[in-house]
Amino acid sequence: MKKNLFLLLVVAISCTFSCKKEEKTPVNPILNLSNETGFVFSDTTFDVGTSYKIKVICNNNNGSNLTNLEVKLNDTINVLNFGLNAPYLEKEVTITKTAEEVDNVEIIIRNFDGLTATKTLKITKKASPYKEITFVENITIGAQNNSTIGAFLNAQTGNIYTQDDAFNNQSLIDILYYFNTQDLNCLSSPGGNITGIFTGSTSPENWNIKNTTYYSRNPINITNDEFNNCNNDSLIIAHIFTDGGRKAKSLTINQFWAFQTHDGKYGIMKINNISGTNAGTINISYKIQK
Amino acid sequence: MSIIFILSQNLLAQDNTKTLLLNEVVITASRNNSKYYEMPASVTVIDSSYVSTFPLSTIDNLLQSIAGVYVNRSSGIYSKNASVTMRGFNGSNRVLVLYDDLPLNQLAGGGINWHLFNVNTTEKIEIIKGANSSQFGNNAISGIINIKTQSPKPGLHFNTSMSYASFNTYATKNSISYNKIKNDKGYYITANMFYRKGDGYYIHYETDTTREKLFLNEGCIEIKYKYQFNSKNSVIFHYNYYNDFRGDGTKIYEPNGGYYDDLSNMFTASYETEVKNFNINVKAMFHHDLYNQRSERLNKTGEKYKLYDVNEITYDYMLLVNAIKQVNDKLKINFGSDFKNGILDGTDKYYTSTDYVERGGNLFNFGLFAQVESKLLTKLNLSAACRYDRTYFYNGYLLATGTTQETNIPNNTNELFEHTNWNGLSPRIGIKYFVNSRNSTFLSVSTGFTPPKLDDMVSSRKINKGFKLANPYLKPENVINFEWGTTHILFDKLHIDNSLSFSQGRDFHYFLTIQPETESEPAIFQRKNIGKVNIYGYEINAKYWILSNLILYANYSFFNPTVTEIASDISTDKTMVGKKLNETPFHQAFAGLSYKHKKIQGFISSNFIGEQWADELNTLKLENYFTVDAELQYNIFKGIYINLLIQNALNKIYIDKKGGLCPGRFIQAEIGYRF
Numbered sequence: 008m009k010k011n012l013f014l015l016l017v018v019a020i021s022c023t024f025s026c027k028k029e030e031k032t033p034v035n036p037i038l039n040l041s042n043e044t045g046f047v048f049s050d051t052t053f054d055v056g057t058s059y060k061i062k063v064i065c066n067n068n069n070g071s072n073l074t075n076l077e078v079k080l081n082d083t084i085n086v087l088n089f090g091l092n093a094p095y096l097e098k099e100v101t102i103t104k105t106a107e108e109v110d111n112v113e114i115i116i117r118n119f120d121g122l123t124a125t126k127t128l129k130i131t132k133k134a135s136p137y138k139e140i141t142f143v144e145n146i147t148i149g150a151q152n153n154s155t156i157g158a159f160l161n162a163q164t165g166n167i168y169t170q171d172d173a174f175n176n177q178s179l180i181d182i183l184y185y186f187n188t189q190d191l192n193c194l195s196s197p198g199g200n201i202t203g204i205f206t207g208s209t210s211p212e213n214w215n216i217k218n219t220t221y222y223s224r225n226p227i228n229i230t231n232d233e234f235n236n237c238n239n240d241s242l243i244i245a246h247i248f249t250d251g252g253r254k255a256k257s258l259t260i261n262q263f264w265a266f267q268t269h270d271g272k273y274g275i276m277k278i279n280n281i282s283g284t285n286a287g288t289i290n291i292s293y294k295i296q297k
Numbered sequence: 298m299s300i301i302f303i304l305s306q307n308l309l310a311q312d313n314t315k316t317l318l319l320n321e322v323v324i325t326a327s328r329n330n331s332k333y334y335e336m337p338a339s340v341t342v343i344d345s346s347y348v349s350t351f352p353l354s355t356i357d358n359l360l361q362s363i364a365g366v367y368v369n370r371s372s373g374i375y376s377k378n379a380s381v382t383m384r385g386f387n388g389s390n391r392v393l394v395l396y397d398d399l400p401l402n403q404l405a406g407g408g409i410n411w412h413l414f415n416v417n418t419t420e421k422i423e424i425i426k427g428a429n430s431s432q433f434g435n436n437a438i439s440g441i442i443n444i445k446t447q448s449p450k451p452g453l454h455f456n457t458s459m460s461y462a463s464f465n466t467y468a469t470k471n472s473i474s475y476n477k478i479k480n481d482k483g484y485y486i487t488a489n490m491f492y493r494k495g496d497g498y499y500i501h502y503e504t505d506t507t508r509e510k511l512f513l514n515e516g517c518i519e520i521k522y523k524y525q526f527n528s529k530n531s532v533i534f535h536y537n538y539y540n541d542f543r544g545d546g547t548k549i550y551e552p553n554g555g556y557y558d559d560l561s562n563m564f565t566a567s568y569e570t571e572v573k574n575f576n577i578n579v580k581a582m583f584h585h586d587l588y589n590q591r592s593e594r595l596n597k598t599g600e601k602y603k604l605y606d607v608n609e610i611t612y613d614y615m616l617l618v619n620a621i622k623q624v625n626d627k628l629k630i631n632f633g634s635d636f637k638n639g640i641l642d643g644t645d646k647y648y649t650s651t652d653y654v655e656r657g658g659n660l661f662n663f664g665l666f667a668q669v670e671s672k673l674l675t676k677l678n679l680s681a682a683c684r685y686d687r688t689y690f691y692n693g694y695l696l697a698t699g700t701t702q703e704t705n706i707p708n709n710t711n712e713l714f715e716h717t718n719w720n721g722l723s724p725r726i727g728i729k730y731f732v733n734s735r736n737s738t739f740l741s742v743s744t745g746f747t748p749p750k751l752d753d754m755v756s757s758r759k760i761n762k763g764f765k766l767a768n769p770y771l772k773p774e775n776v777i778n779f780e781w782g783t784t785h786i787l788f789d790k791l792h793i794d795n796s797l798s799f800s801q802g803r804d805f806h807y808f809l810t811i812q813p814e815t816e817s818e819p820a821i822f823q824r825k826n827i828g829k830v831n832i833y834g835y836e837i838n839a840k841y842w843i844l845s846n847l848i849l850y851a852n853y854s855f856f857n858p859t860v861t862e863i864a865s866d867i868s869t870d871k872t873m874v875g876k877k878l879n880e881t882p883f884h885q886a887f888a889g890l891s892y893k894h895k896k897i898q899g900f901i902s903s904n905f906i907g908e909q910w911a912d913e914l915n916t917l918k919l920e921n922y923f924t925v926d927a928e929l930q931y932n933i934f935k936g937i938y939i940n941l942l943i944q945n946a947l948n949k950i951y952i953d954k955k956g957g958l959c960p961g962r963f964i965q966a967e968i969g970y971r972f
Contacts, residue, residue, distance in 0.1 A: 072550070075649050075650060075651065085701070088650050088701055090604060092549070092550035092602060117648075117651075119648055
């Protein structure tokens with residue numbers, strides 16, 4: 008009797024706690040890239056800065072659910088790390104061509120078991136007729152009487168110089184900024200025949216080297232997007248001028264001006280901000296041919 | 298001395314005053330088999346009669362009726378675990394829990410799994426309040442709770458019952474026991490099985506498609522065997538198995554949603570003998586826990602889905618030796634030694650990203666202690682003890698690969714933490730003065746010591762409120778406690794005791810915000826030794842025998858825990874000074890009425906839980922709440938009985954620290970048969 012009761016208890020316990028989970032055999036998922044129009048699916052070439060799309064199509068191959076899609080660029084940039092829990096995935100990914108000669112795009116799909124499927128694309132930089140440019144963003148230049156921020160700029164480096172420093176580096180100065188009641192806010196250069204604005208023995212009038220920068224006669228008509236998305240000198244070339252002046256006068260915020268430095272490099276600048284006094288500042292962004 | 302002693306019905310038939318003063322109940326949690334009324338400390342004993350009548354569904358429900366003890370089980374039986382804290386201290390690792398006199402707190406997380414304890418086999422619970430590391434060392438920062446299991450009655454006995462409760466919860470309890478000990482020789486064996494399953498309830502206000510009920514599926518087996526060689530020699534083997542599988546309230550794509558799956562195996566053995574008038578006890582314990590948590594989350598916009606698993610394996614094993622000698626009528630001594638080793642191996646696998654984290658380490662603790670109890674004068678008792686602890690942290694590691702912003706751990710982390718060790722000295726002294734047979738008072742100074750938790754030292758992982766960073770440089774926490782208490786017996790029917798206490802925690806372990814939550818990043822926390830925390834409090838207990846079998850219980854406690862000093866090496870969160878500890882209510886009150894008769898027995902109780910802060914920076918306050926519980930049992934015929942349990946009868950829906958709702962009213966009907 009005692010023995011039977013005990014056995015009954017053991018059997019009851021065994022039945023209660025014995026259960027078996029149904030498990031799927033681990034298999035790698037399947038990964039494909041769509042060859043629809045508008046999507047990249049094999050190695051190709053693009054201009055630097057060009058955005059292109061890939062369409063990833065994956066399924067679990069009748070195995071465990073897909074859990075993670077990772078798209079890496081050149082092994083360091085994580086373009087996408089997407090979590091999911093589904094047997095099928097279709098996802099569009101937009102990537103931008105970097106300045107690297109060849110971009111390695113690695114697409115990895117993982118399933119719940121940690122098994123993966125991978126595709127790699129090589130995106131080569133397209134040989135372009137356009138040249139590379141330098142982008143100088145949000146640089147502030149002081150007016151002639153500003154005691155803290157210099158009025159003189161080297162266009163390739165973006166470095167600002169005070170009057171005394173500029174005097175000692177005359178060959179580096181491409182652009183200067185001043186304000187007066189006649190020209191109002193004005194960008195010019197040491198060769199711009201500026202008199203009576205800067206004072207003292209180090210004023211540009213007394214320099215030996217006077218680089219001249221030319222500006223378009225009027226502001227040019229481009230949009231912010233065009234300016235921001237410009238990754239080579241195509242936009243600059245499109246706005247090359249032949250009859251430029253040595254001053255860009257009456258500058259106002261959000262204007263775009265084309266310019267050419269003494270060494271023949273063309274550029275486009277945007278006026279971001281102006282304070283409008285002879286001790287004030289101007290803030291500009293510009294792109295210039297390298 | 299502050300004592301609530303809950304008497305059995307047999308004792309109630311006797312003269313109450315005599316019973317209260319002369320009862321020989323032994324408190325084994327003292328490690329010296331002290332008599333409860335001689336101990337210069339706040340002690341509470343819950344006996345089997347109280348256990349059998351109290352409206353409870355888990356053992357920790359009983360503790361919420363004890364002054365100064367706060368039980369956080371906001372989802373009732375559907376809670377992942379209970380958090381039991383005492384006397385204004387937060388953190389369940391600051392309460393030492395013994396199971397038949399063996400420390401159960403795991404070295405990995407510091408806490409214990411309250412589901413391991415079987416309601417049916419609990420004989421009594423001893424509670425010693427205040428810091429008390431002088432006997433068992435670790436974790437006894439705010440008190441000790443000793444859960445004692447019962448020995449079966451002579452002969453063969455069988456008990457089976459089935460119950461059905463709210464939220465489509467059904468359960469079965471079965472036990473069988475055979476006791477053949479006669480004239481101090483023989484053996485007994487008892488086996489218990491418990492199984493419970495329920496659909497659960499929605500814990501969130503919103504019931505969108507990502508929410509799921511907190512379902513529950515749990516079972517346990519307990520087997521205990523004792524062989525008594527003679528009156529002085531016996532051996533006991535005890536095995537506990539517990540497995541649960543419960544939901545976390547979310548379900549997005551996974552078939553079961555987010556869940557917790559915990560499997561626990563615990564084996565203990567004890568040998569008791571007497572050598573040259575020394576009562577010697579040797580106990581050993583092995584506890585293995587396998588924990589798996591699956592979480593899935595979708596962000597508010599529904600664009601980002603996260604799925605990850607936490608897997609932890611912990612091992613704890615210990616050996617404890619204790620020797621007690623009654624030297625003469627006035628002097629009792631005991632001394633002993635123990636060691637405990639804890640191992641944690643955890644992995645965090647993120648399926649929806651590439652993060653994979655491995656973490657783990659070992660803690661080894663060795664302790665020596667000695668204790669004396671002396672009757673200095675007829676009316677004066679002295680108790681003094683001291684313990685030395687040495688704790689080693691070794692083999693700590695944190696490895697991470699493929700990490701992203703999910704974990705905020707640098708990629709290819711391969712940290713092998715430096716080995717370190719600490720020493721702790723925990724003295725205690727207390728005196729008790731008997732003014733007369735009805736009034737007594739005690740004064741005590743005691744200390745507590747606890748090393749850091751393994752999990753805090755090695756685990757950088759997700760937690761409920763954000764992300765936690767490992768801190769391998771944590772030091773132990775120490776507490777000193779000053780206490781004064783009195784006991785009074787009035788009109789032979791009313792027992793009142795109260796106590797005033799002041800505790801100061803030094804190098805206190807507390808979460809600090811390393812980086813606040815932003816729109817895209819979770820808050821980052823780290824456990825640090827923040828400095829000092831002061832807690833002063835008062836508690837009063839009363840028990841009134843209206844009739845010999847109709848008893849009224851009432852108690853009230855107030856504890857005010859304040860951060861008073863921030864360590865100089867902590868550059869952030871200086872604003873913590875003056876903040877109150879979170880997750881600990883300032884005020885608590887309890888009232889209950891029990892009735893016991895041959896055919897019918899019942900208990901109605903009410904609980905008031907005061908306001909408390911939900912977070913460390915005291916920005917979110919949880920409202921107070923009041924609940925009423927009741928249980929009624931009726932013996933129908935020859936061992937057949939029915940039982941009706943109602944918890945939270947007023948259906949008060951309160952909110953926990955995570956914003957989760959409590960289940961509200963819970964009703965359970967049970968029918969059983971025993972012989």
